[in-house]
Amino acid sequence: MPVPPPAQPVFRFAPSPNGLLHLGHALSAIINHDMAGAMGGRFLLRIEDIDRTRCRPEFEAAIFEDLAWLGLIWEQPVRRQSDHLDLYAAALERLRTMGLVYPSVMTRGEIKTAVAAHEASGQAWPRDPDGTPLYPGRERELTASEQADLVAGGCPHAWRLDVAKAVGRLAEPLLWRETGAGPAGETGPIAADPRAWGDVVLSRSDAPSSYHLSVVVDDALQGITHVVRGRDLYHATSIHRLLQRLLDLPEPVYHHHRLILGPDGRKLSKSNGDTGIAAFRVAGRSPAELRAMIVEAA
Ligand code: GLU
Numbered sequence: 001m002p003v004p005p006p007a008q009p010v011f012r013f014a015p016s017p018n019g020l021l022h023l024g025h026a027l028s029a030i031i032n033h034d035m036a037g038a039m040g041g042r043f044l045l046r047i048e049d050i051d052r053t054r055c056r057p058e059f060e061a062a063i064f065e066d067l068a069w070l071g072l073i074w075e076q077p078v079r080r081q082s083d084h085l086d087l088y089a090a091a092l093e094r095l096r097t098m099g100l101v102y103p104s105v106m107t108r109g110e111i112k113t114a115v116a117a118h119e120a121s122g123q124a125w126p127r128d129p130d131g132t133p134l135y136p137g138r139e140r141e142l143t144a145s146e147q148a149d150l151v152a153g154g155c156p157h158a159w160r161l162d163v164a165k166a167v168g169r170l171a172e173p174l175l176w177r178e179t180g181a182g183p184a185g186e187t188g189p190i191a192a193d194p195r196a197w198g199d200v201v202l203s204r205s206d207a208p209s210s211y212h213l214s215v216v217v218d219d220a221l222q223g224i225t226h227v228v229r230g231r232d233l234y235h236a237t238s239i240h241r242l243l244q245r246l247l248d249l250p251e252p253v254y255h256h257h258r259l260i261l262g263p264d265g266r267k268l269s270k271s272n273g274d275t276g277i278a279a280f281r282v283a284g285r286s287p288a289e290l291r292a293m294i295v296e297a298a
Contacts, residue, residue: 009041009225013067013074014215016048017059020276021066022268024230024260027294031257032228033072044222045074049082050209066277070287079222081214088209091217091247092159092202100166100246101202103150103157106137126198129235134198135160160199161239166246167194176241180255182234192238200239212239220249228255232267260294 013029015021021029036043045067049055060080067074081088095101106114115125115133126134139147140162151157167174174192181187202213219227219240227237234256244251260275262268268275280290 007223007225009036009039010044010223011036011041011226011228012044012046012219012222012224014046014048014218014229015063016051016054017056017063018051018054019059019269020062020278022260022275022277023280023290023294024268026066026070026277026290027260028228028230028257029067029072030070030291030295031255033074035226035228035255039226041226043072043074044224045078046218046222047078047080048211048214049080050085050088050211050214051207052082053206055082062278066281069281070277070290079218081209081218084214084218085208087217087221088203088214091213092209095161095202095246096159098169098246099144100162100169101159102140102142102162102199103147104135104137104139104160104199104201105150105155105157106135111136128197140165140199156205158201158204160201161243163194163197163199163242166242170242170245174238174241174245176237176251177253178237178256179253180228180257181231182256183231186234190237192241193235194238194242196235197239212236212243216240216243216247216249219252220244220247224252226255227252228257230259231256232259 011032013025013032015025015029033043035041045063047060047063049060092101111133114136118125118136125136128134139150140160142150174194175189176192178187178190182190200210200212202210204210218224237254237256241251243249259267262275277290
């Protein structure tokens with residue numbers, strides 16, 4: 001029987017249009033583009049704009065302009081997450097049907113107060129890998145009908161994944177294949193640790209889907225075989241692998257690359273004007289110069 005040809009690798013660069021791209025984004029886009037080229041693969045661009053309060057059309061236009069200036073070529077049409085909210089809602093509904101999500105009603109302020117009160121007693125409150133306190137609310141312990149009453153009562157709520165319950169449903173260990181390296185150099189098969197994140201938010205009243213939910217839905221729908229992104233998202237992979245397993249989505253290979261740090265040794269942020277790609281362009285530097293500066297040692 002003829003052996004089917006191996007699937008063509010598919011890479012994506014997935015920025016959020018909530019600011020101007022900086023050198024770290026340029027590095028990520030270039031690595032994706034070059035790996036796709038080297039493997040005879042496809043290179044896609046995805047606009048991750050579900051957070052309508054922070055994303056702006058002018059930043060989206062600047063993404064296209066900056067990437068084109070860098071000499072990158074991506075496939076058309078570009079997928080924009082805000083055009084596909086129904087798909088993320090369907091994924092959330094599936095998890096709801098499985099009894100793995102619950103409505104949480106504590107506001108950010110209430111969470112802060114509860115955690116501060118706990119810590120005032122001298123005991124640390126657990127935090128996720130990004131340093132955010134785990135959700136202190138107990139709505140996960142309500143019965144299904146109590147949860148339904150809470151929602152019917154009209155109180156603004158977010159839907160959270162009951163991570164402990166979800167992990168308890170897994171029949172096999174949850175791993176991912178890392179071809180880059182984590183913060184401590186981790187590579188090869190990595191054991192995912194979704195519990196470290198606590199009950200992550202999957203949708204809020206002001207944002208219909210979360211980054212975690214939409215990224216796994218889109219990576220699967222676009223047939224992404226290689227997720228290549230900065231090391232700041234290394235730990236998030238644990239949640240992505242859990243969602244992929246729960247939703248029966250395929251598992252891509254993950255490659256986390258080094259970050260470009262600012263002069264203060266911290267990760268660059270979109271508000272950091274002097275390290276923006278556009279600032280380099282305006283200063284008359286060439287794309288080749290920028291590439292040489294950031295790609296060495298990537
Ligand atoms: N949209 C995310 C960001 O701009 C990246 C998502 C990903 O590569 O998984 O940080």
